[in-house]
Amino acid sequence: MKERPVRLVGHKAVVMICRIIVSLVFIFAALGKIGNMQEFADAVAAFRILPVTWVNVFAIILPWVELIIGLALLSGSQLKQAAALSILLNAVFIIAASSALARGLDIECGCFTLSKAHSSVGWALLGRDVAFIVLAMPLLTGRPAEHAQVSAEAVS
Amino acid sequence: MAGLIPGIAVMVVLAAGLGLAFNFMNSNGLPLVRKPLRETRPFVSASVLLAQVPSQPKQADKPPVAEPAAMQTAPTTKAPAKPPMDVSQVPTKKPAKTTPRPVTTPTQTPSMATPKPMPKTVSEAESKTDPPKKAEALFTNLKDAKSLFDKKAAIFLDGRPIEDYEAEHIPGSLSLFCEKVDDLYEKVLAGVPKNRIIVTYCSDPECTEAIDLADALVAKGYTKVVILLEGLPGWKDAGYPTTKGKEPG
Numbered sequence: 001m002k003e004r005p006v007r008l009v010g011h012k013a014v015v016m017i018c019r020i021i022v023s024l025v026f027i028f029a030a031l032g033k034i035g036n037m038q039e040f041a042d043a044v045a046a047f048r049i050l051p052v053t054w055v056n057v058f059a060i061i062l063p064w065v066e067l068i069i070g071l072a073l074l075s076g077s078q079l080k081q082a083a084a085l086s087i088l089l090n091a092v093f094i095i096a097a098s099s100a101l102a103r104g105l106d107i108e109c110g111c112f113t114l115s116k117a118h119s120s121v122g123w124a125l126l127g128r129d130v131a132f133i134v135l136a137m138p139l140l141t142g143r144p145a146e147h148a149q150v151s152a153e154a155v156s
Numbered sequence: 157m158a159g160l161i162p163g164i165a166v167m168v169v170l171a172a173g174l175g176l177a178f179n180f181m182n183s184n185g186l187p188l189v190r191k192p193l194r195e196t197r198p199f200v201s202a203s204v205l206l207a208q209v210p211s212q213p214k215q216a217d218k219p220p221v222a223e224p225a226a227m228q229t230a231p232t233t234k235a236p237a238k239p240p241m242d243v244s245q246v247p248t249k250k251p252a253k254t255t256p257r258p259v260t261t262p263t264q265t266p267s268m269a270t271p272k273p274m275p276k277t278v279s280e281a282e283s284k285t286d287p288p289k290k291a292e293a294l295f296t297n298l299k300d301a302k303s304l305f306d307k308k309a310a311i312f313l314d315g316r317p318i319e320d321y322e323a324e325h326i327p328g329s330l331s332l333f334c335e336k337v338d339d340l341y342e343k344v345l346a347g348v349p350k351n352r353i354i355v356t357y358c359s360d361p362e363c364t365e366a367i368d369l370a371d372a373l374v375a376k377g378y379t380k381v382v383i384l385l386e387g388l389p390g391w392k393d394a395g396y397p398t399t400k401g402k403e404p405g
Contacts, residue, residue: 037182037184041190045193052192060176060179060188064171065168065175068174078163082167084157084164
C-alpha cells in the first residue's frame, strides 16, 4: 500500500513555525516603532509617498496594526484575518520600497531598527518582505481544522 | 476572502483607536498633522552668516549686544570681508581659545550697549516671553549655500553614512555621519573654530540626518551651523558640482 505524501504546506509543524515567525516579526517591528514614533514618522516622510500632513497619523496607527497582527497570530484568534492583513501590509511595504528604489531615494525603511546605518531600502529589503508573504500564505490558505489543531496542541 | 474583510476592518479600527489613545497619553506623542520640515524652522541668509562681528573690548559687566540672526534683516553697512578660505582645508593649528562670537548687526557698538539679555547666536532663536527653547540650527536655501560654497566661507558636512558620501558629495565637504557625531566630530572638525560657518546636508528635504547633525553641533558649541534642506539631490538638480570618492588630505 502506497504511503500518502506529506503535504508540506498544510503540515501542522510548518503552520506553527510560520505563525511563530511572522507573529514575532510583527510584534518586534511594532514595539520598535511605538518606542520611536518620531523617527518612524521621519522614515515614512522620507518615502515621499503620503502627503506630508498624513504622515503622522499613519505613523501613529501602523505600529498598532502590526502589534495586533502579531498578537492575533500568536494567540491563534482571527488567524486568517491576521494573515491576510500581514500579507496586505507586506505588499504595501514592497510597493513603497520599490517606488523609493525606482526614484533613487537614499532612505531607511524604518521597518525594524531605526538606526540609519542598518535599514536602507534596497533589494534585500524587498526580498525580506516577499519572504514574509510566503511565510504568511500557509496561515491564510490552511484549513481551519488544522489551525485549530495546531492551536490546541500549542496550548496543551 | 470577502468573509475576512469585517474581521480585518475590526482589527484596523481597534489598532487606530489604541494608537491614537497611546499617542494622546504619551508625552512624546506626535502632532496629528505633520508640518513640512521647511516650515519648522526659520531660514538664514548667507549675508547674515557672513556679517562680521566688530571686535569689542572685554567688559565683564556689559555683554555684547546681539540678536538672533534669523530675526535680522540684511545689515545696512557691510563689514570688511574675510579673505577667501578653502573649505576643504581644515586649519592645522588650534586657534586661540575664544568664546564663540554671536552674530551682531554691524551698526551696534559697545558704546551703545546697555546691559541686555544673554547674547544670541545664529543658531538660537529665543524670545523674552517664551520659555527657553533648545538651541537648534537654522535652514539655509540652495542659493545661499552656493554663495558660501563659491566664497569658500563655510565647511560643508555630509550627514549621511560614509558609503553614500564616497558615492557622491559636494566637493570639499567632509563626512560626519549624524549617528557618530559624538565619536567623530573632534577628529573631523579638529582645529575648526566654533564660530566657523558650517553647512550640513543629506539626502532630501524630508531627511533628518542633516538636521540631527546640525543640532548636535550646536549643542557642542558651534554657533554658525545651518542646514541645506534640499540636500545633495537639490544641489545636483540646480546644476551645482559634485564629486566622488574621498577628499584629499
